Amino acid sequence: MTDHELSQARVRQLIVLTRRLTERLSAETQAFADRRPQDVAAGLAETQEMANLYRRDTAHVKANPALLRGAPPEDRKALTEATRAFDAVLSVHARAVDAARQISEGLVRAIAAEVTAARTPASAYAADGRAAQGDGRAVAFNRTA
Numbered sequence: 001m002t003d004h005e006l007s008q009a010r011v012r013q014l015i016v017l018t019r020r021l022t023e024r025l026s027a028e029t030q031a032f033a034d035r036r037p038q039d040v041a042a043g044l045a046e047t048q049e050m051a052n053l054y055r056r057d058t059a060h061v062k063a064n065p066a067l068l069r070g071a072p073p074e075d076r077k078a079l080t081e082a083t084r085a086f087d088a089v090l091s092v093h094a095r096a097v098d099a100a101r102q103i104s105e106g107l108v109r110a111i112a113a114e115v116t117a118a119r120t121p122a123s124a125y126a127a128d129g130r131a132a133q134g135d136g137r138a139v140a141f142n143r144t145a
Contacts, residue, residue, distance in 0.1 A: 007070030011079050014057055018082040021050050025086075025093040032096040 001009075024047055031039040040047075061067055068076060 002070075004070040007068050008072060008075055010061070011068050011071040011075040014061065015075070015079050015082050017050070017054055017057065018079070018086050021047075021054050022082070022086045022089050024050060025089045029089070029093045029096045032100050037100055 024043070028040045028043075028047065031037065068079075
């Protein structure tokens with residue numbers, strides 16, 4: 001395979017990956033808008049795998065721009081356009097994910113507050129005159145989700 005053919009194959013492979021990832025993130029963003037986050041969760045592993053592949057491939061090309069120099073101009077232009085579309089979709093997707101995260105965290109806080117309120121004694125003092133301690137059990141909140 002010549003350098004020209006290799007460059008062309010790399011560019012076309014990157015175009016396909018970029019477009020597939022763009023379509024996937026668009027579908028996930030729509031699922032968030034439709035209030036169906038479970039649809040996103042079902043394909044999360046595949047999305048992460050594609051994103052890691054994209055990140056690795058684009059970093060490789062960025063570190064070695066000569067890899068794509070021999071590709072036809074129309075292929076390089078198509079890659080540029082696919083990348084612009086991906087960046088736009090990625091921005092919207094990030095906002096949707098952040099909004100879903102904030103809603104989820106708000107629900108967890110509300111539930112934790114309800115649980116705490118249900119556990120706290122109505123009186124501020126115990127029968128012997130000391131301050132009531134309340135329930136010693138805790139509700140955990142994990143920000144890694």
